[in-house]
Amino acid sequence: MTASVEDFAKEADAWFAENTPKNLDFMLPLTFMEVGTDQQFDFLRDWQRKVYEAGYLGAAWPVEYGGGGLTQAHQDAATAAMKKYNAPIMFNTIGLGWAGPLILDIGTEEMKHKYIKGILSADDVWCQGFSEPENGSDLGNAQLRAVRDGDEYVLNGSKIWTTHGHYAKYMILLARTDPNAPNKYAGLSFILTPMTVPGIETVKIRKLTGEHGFTQTFFTDARIPADGLMGREGDGWKVAMQTLMYERNAKGGQAGGISITEIDPLEIMTLAREATIDGQPVLDDPVIREKLVDFMMESHAFKMNAARAKLPPLNQDCPQAIPLMSKIIHTEYTRKINEFALSLQGSRAAYYVGEDNAVDDGYWHRGYLNAFSATIGGGTSQIQRNIIGEHALGLPKTR
């Protein structure tokens, strides 16, 4: 008998209250993009597996593929409990949030049976092969070549910024199967790719924070099964766009859990209340006071936008506007508020993670530098302005 959502929520609350790990003696990554040490990886994989086996991940996915067979409301209740107890992230995000929903939506029965359970149990870590060294913003121009040979594809080329590349078993790969297609988008295909075959090599890239978390991936005559193709050859761009919809939470169906530790940047208020610059409390400074109000207004406006987007009568003139601007608003706000926090630290802003005298263990420094992953990745803020201008305002494309 299916537990009611209320009962499930109570059980989830009790489970996470008891089982959420506390007082770790090492630093966890803030998001799934910064899993850089084996210690972090092992811990997060074990944690995700534990949460899944307790029934609190993939709860709404079909039972026959490894899910819980319950409703989205059940999973949302479990996710809420994770948030409440500040549980460590579900790190296998590319599987849980992007590849998994995609496979459940348009994959074959074989794919569902093959991939879904491993995504949930964290036995199979997933990564994404979209960006290339020469084609980032211009993703449609991706050049990594997939040549059909019998029941295999032969891959040659390179992908970059591959989160979890070092640990991944599978990659959602955007590859060029037809260099002579009528337009660049039509030559792309989307292929579920095993990372463990000969010819695939990952090289770790160090981030500006000093941490690891992503790689460059090199493909040299790597042979993969052709049955990983999603849709048909030439469907790659369309499928990639659907994946981005999951990534931007524009489409539902994700497995649940949180992949990014959402610390409300308004935690800056705690810092602001205690900070002094040159011996004076920062809250006495009218310029700083106004700036803090700016951030509170920005935060509130973002929330009110999200709420208004769900109220069609208040969102008639351009209903797609708010969803389209959600990323740029949130990511730029995060960058700016973390940066502002550094300016409240006086000379102690010079101290970084690992220094006892650092303010908040260097949290704001990490937060600020890592904020660029979001203002640059998933479509830069500059590209976002192009998209909003063209899709919401009907402005002409920039050629």
Next chain:
Amino acid sequence: MDFGHIGFTEEQIDMLGVAENFCREKSPIEKVRKLMEGGTGYDESVWKEMGDLGWLAIAIPEEFGGVGLSMTEVVPVAEQLGRYMLNSPFISATLAAQALIAGGTKEQMSSLLPKIAQGTAATLALSEKNGAWDLSNIEAAATPSGEGYMLSGTKVFVMDLEAADWVITSVLLDGKPALVIIPKNGIPESAARREKLIDETKRSHEVTLDGISIAASAVMDTGKTKTAFDHIHLAANLLGAAELTGSCQSCIDYTVEYLNTRKQFGKLIGSFQALKHPTVDAFIDYQKSRSLLYAAAYSFGKQGEGEIAIRMAKAQADQAASFAADRSIQFHGGFGFTYDCDAQLYRRRAIFHASQYGDARYHKKKLADLLL
């Protein structure tokens, strides 16, 4: 941190649809420019229609001839009036009614509110030459004289005076701020001087109170003056934010239209990112403005939450409308520098609203004191 919520009422959405259609039909931009040029500055037949439609009755209680809704349902009307730059005594009359509801005696409410509800205009005379936004910072006075009072001092920014039948005025009475109702026919023509405003769509007068006398019954409830001031201040800022947000929408539409029409270097200029990107930034600011506006509309009247929401809405509306119009002038190139380009209308409108009841900086200072 939780600063409040957003929602809507069915009546509010009805008003939004009605107001949008009415204003679009009655206020094409050519007509706006024509009305600016002279005379009363508004179309009296349009004003009468607004009265007949019951718009003045929205936020007046049923017992006084009103519909018994609230400022929540007035906001969409003010927004659409702003969107189509439709000038009328609507906001003045609404605020005057609110002043009576918050600070009038039962007799005064019974006497005046039903008439306002039917479409008779009234207005406020609160500001003075010191430019203060603190409504209690006044020097005008009422001195006992016979059975009534003799007034002295000068009021500025008395909006829509020509249309109004009553002018609700703040004066010092026994040394303390009070509100009094001056019937328009008690103000000699020579006492009123039309002011030249930056926003040419609006009409205001400076009124010299010296020698004007009022009856004792014209004094509003002196125990409610502070409440009335607070209520007027919040209501005026809410409707100012609404008008600004509506104007901002039209300003951006106007800019986008130009960027999609004008060509240079063989291309539509909207394809140049130096123009496209700041226009998008203005659009983003506008959407935030609208969300904060309707959040403020939803919380109006809610203790604490309402004030925060309204101040945020006015501050954001000021910033968004000012930036959008400033860029609109710039992005219209040489044409933007002319009187004929509508960008100047929107820029002047934003300067006006920033000057009344508090600008962005003022409200953010108040918010800092409330929230930090």
